[in-house]
Amino acid sequence: MNNSLSEILSDLKADFSDSADLTIRNLTLKSERQIKAAIVTIEGLCDKEQLSQSVINPLLPYDFKSMKGQEAADKILSSVMASSDVVVIYTKKEIISFITSGFAVIIVDGAQQMFAVGVQGYSFRGVNEPESEVVQRGSREGFSEPLRVNMSLIRRRMKNPDLVFEQMTVGRESKTQLMLCYLKSRVSPKLLGKLKKRLNSCNLDSVLASGYLSEYLEDERSSRLFSGVGISERPDTVCGKLTEGRIAVIVDGTPAVLIVPRLFVEEFQGVDDYSNRTYYAAFIRLTKYLSFFTALFLPGLYVALAQFHPEYFPTGILIKTSESLAQTPLPVTLETLAITFVYEIMKEAGLRIPKSLGHAVGIVGALVIGESAVNAGIISSSTLMVVATAAICSYVTSPLYPPVTMLRFIFIIIGGLCGLWGIVIATAVMIISMCSKTSLGVPYMSSLAPFSLRTMRDVFVRADWKSLSKHIIKVQRFKETEV
Amino acid sequence: MSKVRFSSKRLLLTLMLCACSVILLQNYDISEKSSFVFDILCMLFGLAICFVLFIPSVIIKMRTNLDFLTVARTVTPKLKIPLAVLYSLYFVYAAEFFLLPYTDMFSKKYYSDVTPCLIALILLSACVYAALKGVNVITRFGIFLFVFALITNLLMFGGSIGTLDFELYGFEVTGSVNDFIKNTVYFIIPAFIVTLFACLSGKTKNFKLRQPLFALIVTGLKYGLIMFFIWFSLGDYASKQEYQTFILARAARIGFFGGIESLYLALATMSVFMIISLVLCAVTKSAGKESDIKYVIIFAVILFAAHMCGSYLNSVKEIFTNNYIFAVFTVITAAVIPMMYVFAGRKSSARKTLHSINMS
Numbered sequence: 001m002n003n004s005l006s007e008i009l010s011d012l013k014a015d016f017s018d019s020a021d022l023t024i025r026n027l028t029l030k031s032e033r034q035i036k037a038a039i040v041t042i043e044g045l046c047d048k049e050q051l052s053q054s055v056i057n058p059l060l061p062y063d064f065k066s067m068k069g070q071e072a073a074d075k076i077l078s079s080v081m082a083s084s085d086v087v088v089i090y091t092k093k094e095i096i097s098f099i100t101s102g103f104a105v106i107i108v109d110g111a112q113q114m115f116a117v118g119v120q121g122y123s124f125r126g127v128n129e130p131e132s133e134v135v136q137r138g139s140r141e142g143f144s145e146p147l148r149v150n151m152s153l154i155r156r157r158m159k160n161p162d163l164v165f166e167q168m169t170v171g172r173e174s175k176t177q178l179m180l181c182y183l184k185s186r187v188s189p190k191l192l193g194k195l196k197k198r199l200n201s202c203n204l205d206s207v208l209a210s211g212y213l214s215e216y217l218e219d220e221r222s223s224r225l226f227s228g229v230g231i232s233e234r235p236d237t238v239c240g241k242l243t244e245g246r247i248a249v250i251v252d253g254t255p256a257v258l259i260v261p262r263l264f265v266e267e268f269q270g271v272d273d274y275s276n277r278t279y280y281a282a283f284i285r286l287t288k289y290l291s292f293f294t295a296l297f298l299p300g301l302y303v304a305l306a307q308f309h310p311e312y313f314p315t316g317i318l319i320k321t322s323e324s325l326a327q328t329p330l331p332v333t334l335e336t337l338a339i340t341f342v343y344e345i346m347k348e349a350g351l352r353i354p355k356s357l358g359h360a361v362g363i364v365g366a367l368v369i370g371e372s373a374v375n376a377g378i379i380s381s382s383t384l385m386v387v388a389t390a391a392i393c394s395y396v397t398s399p400l401y402p403p404v405t406m407l408r409f410i411f412i413i414i415g416g417l418c419g420l421w422g423i424v425i426a427t428a429v430m431i432i433s434m435c436s437k438t439s440l441g442v443p444y445m446s447s448l449a450p451f452s453l454r455t456m457r458d459v460f461v462r463a464d465w466k467s468l469s470k471h472i473i474k475v476q477r478f479k480e481t482e483v
Numbered sequence: 484m485s486k487v488r489f490s491s492k493r494l495l496l497t498l499m500l501c502a503c504s505v506i507l508l509q510n511y512d513i514s515e516k517s518s519f520v521f522d523i524l525c526m527l528f529g530l531a532i533c534f535v536l537f538i539p540s541v542i543i544k545m546r547t548n549l550d551f552l553t554v555a556r557t558v559t560p561k562l563k564i565p566l567a568v569l570y571s572l573y574f575v576y577a578a579e580f581f582l583l584p585y586t587d588m589f590s591k592k593y594y595s596d597v598t599p600c601l602i603a604l605i606l607l608s609a610c611v612y613a614a615l616k617g618v619n620v621i622t623r624f625g626i627f628l629f630v631f632a633l634i635t636n637l638l639m640f641g642g643s644i645g646t647l648d649f650e651l652y653g654f655e656v657t658g659s660v661n662d663f664i665k666n667t668v669y670f671i672i673p674a675f676i677v678t679l680f681a682c683l684s685g686k687t688k689n690f691k692l693r694q695p696l697f698a699l700i701v702t703g704l705k706y707g708l709i710m711f712f713i714w715f716s717l718g719d720y721a722s723k724q725e726y727q728t729f730i731l732a733r734a735a736r737i738g739f740f741g742g743i744e745s746l747y748l749a750l751a752t753m754s755v756f757m758i759i760s761l762v763l764c765a766v767t768k769s770a771g772k773e774s775d776i777k778y779v780i781i782f783a784v785i786l787f788a789a790h791m792c793g794s795y796l797n798s799v800k801e802i803f804t805n806n807y808i809f810a811v812f813t814v815i816t817a818a819v820i821p822m823m824y825v826f827a828g829r830k831s832s833a834r835k836t837l838h839s840i841n842m843s
Contacts, residue, residue: 308594312742418605419594424749425609428624428756435623436616449623450489480487480619 003069005036005109011092012040022099025056029108031064035072036109040095045102047121054083055104055117069110076108077115085118101177120148127153130233130255132398137275142233147177147252153235154181154250158242162186168199170213174206178213181238181248188245188476190483191440195247195260210251210258217249217260219438225403228439230262237271245474261439261475265447265459267400268292273462282461289460291396294389295404299336300411300423302386306332308419324380333416335379339387340408342369347391441482442475450479489619491687492694497625497757498680499698500632502673503705504754507728507747508584512806513666515722517658519714523707524656525663529670530703536674536814537695539821540681545692550685551821552769558827563771566820570682570769571782573816577675578762578786579803582606583793585755588726593748603790610756611783614763617774618683621760628753635732635746640708642735642743643716652714671810673702677817682765759786 009024016022021043029035039055062080064072077086087103089095090113095105102120127149130142143150151165166180178199182192195217202216214229222228230246232238233255238248241259249258268288273281305312306325313321325332346365353361373379394404407430414422437444447455454471455478457463476483513522543551552570556563586599613621658666676698684690713721713731721727732747763786767778793800802808 309745312745314739420745421589421594421602421748421752422605424752425605425756428753429609429612431624431627432613432616432620432760436620443623445623449626450493451626480489482487 003110003112005038005107008092008095008107009038009040012095015092015096027056027060029064029072030060030062031072032066033064033068035064035067035069037072038107040099040105040107041119042099042102045100045122046104046119050119050121051104051117054119055081055106058082059106069108070112073108073111073113073115076106077113081115081117083117083119087116087118088113089116090114097175100175122146124149133232133234133237133271135234135271135275138271139234139236141235143235143250143255143257145253145255147179147250150235150250150255150257151179151181154238154242154248157235157239158183163242168196170199170202170204171207172203172205174208176207177252178207179250181242181250183242183245186243186245186472186474187247188474188483191245191261191476192247194440194483195249199249207251208253210249210254210256213249213251214258217258217440219440222439222444223433223437225406226264226400226434226437226444227403228260228262228437228444230259230266231256231399232259233257234271240271240274243472245476261442262444263439263442263446263475263478264434264444267397269458274465278462278464285460285462288396291393292400292404295391295394295396296407297411297423297427298390298393299340299386299408300415301420302383302415303333303336303412304415304419304423307416321380321382324382327377328380328383329378331416332380332383333412335383336387336412336416337409339379339383340390340412343387343391344405438482442478443480446478446481452479486686487619488686488688489622491684491690493622493625494618494680494684494687495694495698496629497622497761498676499701500625500628500754501679501758501761502676502698502702503632504581504751504758505672506706506709507751507754508581508588512669514658514662517662517666518655519652519710520654520656521658521662522666522710522714525658525666526670526703526706526710528663529667530673530699530706532667532671533674533677534696534699536677536818537680537699539818539825540677540684541690541692541695542825543681543821544684544690548688548690550683550768551681551824553685555820555824556771558824567769567771569820570678570816571766573678573812574762574766574769575782575785575789576803576809576812577678578759578766579789579793580675580809581755581758582786582790583800583803585751586790586794588729588751589748592726592729593744599794600787600791603794604787606752606756607759607783607787610759610763611779613756613760614767614779614783615774615776618686618761618764621757621764625757628750628757631753632750635743635750636705636708638737638743638746639732639735640712642737642740643712643731645736646716646734647712648718649715652718668806668810670706671813672806673699674813674817675809678813679761679765681817681821682768683761 013022023041023043025039027037027039029037039051041051058080059076064075067075077088087098089098089105094116095114098116099105102122103116104119106115106117124146125144127141127144129140133142141153143153155163160183162183162185164182164184168178168180170176170178180192180195198216199213202213204212207213210231214227217229218224219228230241238257238259242248246259246261249260251258268285270284273284276284306321310318310322328335330338346361346369350358350361370384374381374384390408394401394408397404411423411426414426418425435443435445435449443450446452447459455473457467462468513525517525540551543549543554547554552566555566582603586602589602590597590599613624680695709728709731713727717727717730717734721730724730729744729747733744735741735743763779763782764774766782767773767775770778772778789803793803
């Protein structure tokens with residue numbers, strides 16, 4: 001690269017098209033030769049006070065005497081700069097990369113090297129408890145947006161030189177930084193290689209959230225209904241997964257960290273399970289499985305039984321249900337579909353609406369649409385109860401909400417068209433689809449199918465820690481893993 | 484499709500579930516004159532024959548760690564087409580042998596308004612999807628089916644205990660030679676799993692001789708229990724009915740909890756789904772194109788056409804559901820032809836070829 005200061009600066013200005021946030025502070029160093037220098041930053045990304053204290057204040061009064069540009073640059077690095085975070089750089093590409101990350105770059109006229117000084121000082125959200133993964137007992141810390149903060153949250157929990165952060169850049173335009181995080185002694189090199197290959201194949205213009213990448217991490221020709229990529233906002237969860245040989249992908253600007261490979265049974269495991277007593281953890285796990293099946297099958301089974309096999313209802317329920325359904329104008333299939341659909345609309349509205357209006361929407365939903373519709377005889381109370389139960393159950397395993405919602409609609413339609421038989425066939429197809437899915441080569445249904453007795457200690461029930469700690473689980477050791 | 488080798492234990496578990504489904508679906512086609520103990524003896528003899536039929540394919544598997552079809556194509560490349568035709572015919576026949584009674588049972592016993600062909604069409608479409616995923620995935624599905632079968636059987640048998648009656652029927656041995664032949668042929672039907680094993684065991688590992696033995700013992704236990712409950716719980720009423728296992732499930736009650744026949748129907752449906760999916764895998768393999776979408780669809784269409792003929796033409800249905808034809812066909816494909824290759828494989832030239840395939 002040319003070492004003339006004016007040329008470097010004019011090149012930079014041209015690259016940034018004289019963008020308003022590109023800040024260049026021109027300096028003349030105290031020397032016989034009147035050496036020119038410049039500090040380049042991006043407005044809003046660095047802490048001005050820190051910049052003054054660690055760079056400008058020590059630099060301006062220092063007497064460089066008769067030194068030339070190159071000698072002055074060496075002196076700046078060895079004796080002048082008061083910052084601990086200094087990187088020596090040589091190219092324009094590096095300048096752009098560092099200044100857009102909040103560094104200040106010092107360029108000395110006539111010197112070959114330049115210095116990127118860590119003075120990042122942009123505003124960001126603090127480390128808060130993640131709303132989507134609330135725990136009763138355990139850490140209240142959750143990931144935040146800045147990459148380095150998230151890295152420190154993991155490093156604080158894994159004081160181990162085995163923990164490796166490997167930097168990559170994705171997005172042709174956004175140049176988003178991401179970190180692959182893994183334990184060197186636990187991870188499979190082949191698995192890691194496979195992941196890197198997939199990330200390198202990502203040809204997106206911009207990667208603004210970790211979710212953009214999750215589809216690139218899914219296995220090819222694998223069912224996309226269930227996700228083979230885990231997401232967590234909790235550093236303790238990520239650390240737990242790293243010890244099992246998994247790889248975390250931390251994307252700059254997103255608190256949701258991607259974890260691969262992801263297995264079906266993990267959707268039912270929570271941080272609290274490992275803090276609670278074993279019998280209670282087992283009870284909670286079984287409740288989660290029951291809720292999953294209820295959320296998935298209840299409306300479909302209800303429709304199938306009410307439409308084709310009412311004789312299977314116990315007599316008392318049959319009488320009440322028949323009376324209730326007889327008063328409504330719509331067939332039970334359409335009614336169930338309509339209520340489920342209205343519920344989804346209300347849920348979306350509830351998520352997007354300002355918090356101050358949320359209460360009003362809740363009242364409208366519960367009283368107007370719910371109670372009034374039942375009283376007016378538009379919908380039956382039994383159908384409403386079934387849909388509401390399924391809806392509540394679907395939040396018990398919230399990561400599975402998208403596939404469960406879609407499958408629920410499918411089961412309602414099939415139950416209404418083909419009865420129980422249709423639901424059986426659809427279930428068989430669903431199981432086949434799940435069994436064929438892999439996450440980075442690891443079978444998605446591992447522990448169940450292929451069955452492994454050893455890993456079953458942490459599936460339906462959680463064994464005590466003494467028993468769990470006897471065997472190290474490594475995800476690449478799961479049966480029939482292709483890496 | 485995955486190239487990974489999966490546990491042989493799991494394939495045998497899946498085949499065991501397929502074998503158990505015979506008594507779930509079939510019309511319990513044994514002599515009315517023979518006694519319970521006589522039927523049990525016939526069953527033991529029939530399953531012993533099944534085990535003997537396993538021997539050639541077990542020898543091939545243990546010797547080469549390959550499936551029979553791969554060995555046959557390697558040792559006798561000139562016979563590739565006749566073998567493909569014979570095994571394709573057998574598998575189409577086997578699929579119809581299970582599909583026709585199933586749709587018949589469904590429309591007669593469960594939901595009379597439905598057209599059997601529509602059921603067959605939907606079922607075959609689901610099977611095409613499963614067959615495209617391969618044998619490994621179907622055997623994983625078998626694990627879930629095994630758990631479901633265990634629960635259903637426990638409920639079915641547990642719910643029938645209250646109605647057991649040992650006074651009317653004893654444990655004497657009565658039956659003629661004709662009864663013995665008829666019953667034994669019925670109990671040879673599960674040997675179709677031997678042909679499936681011979682064709683689909685190529686990608687399995689850790690095969691042990693005790694695995695097929697164990698599969699047949701569990702099948703025998705299940706048959707024995709179903710026969711016991713049909714005999715002592717339903718009694719004469721059962722012999723006058725079609726699809727006695729369905730009647731057993733319908734009659735079972737645990738307190739106020741009834742309707743076990745819906746679970747039975749689900750089990751039967753999933754069993755047929757699994758058998759036909761495996762058959763589609765096997766038939767495409769016998770045609771030389773494993774889990775190839777084009778071949779799977781072609782054979783599914785052939786199965787549907789055959790089912791249409793079987794549904795509307797009684798003579799065709801009788802051929803497709805004839806126990807004797809099926810037993811003979813099974814013995815030929817499961818034992819006679821593989822046995823020839825057991826002897827052919829002993830020649831040094833054949834050994835060298837197989838060894839080179841194994842190494843590759």
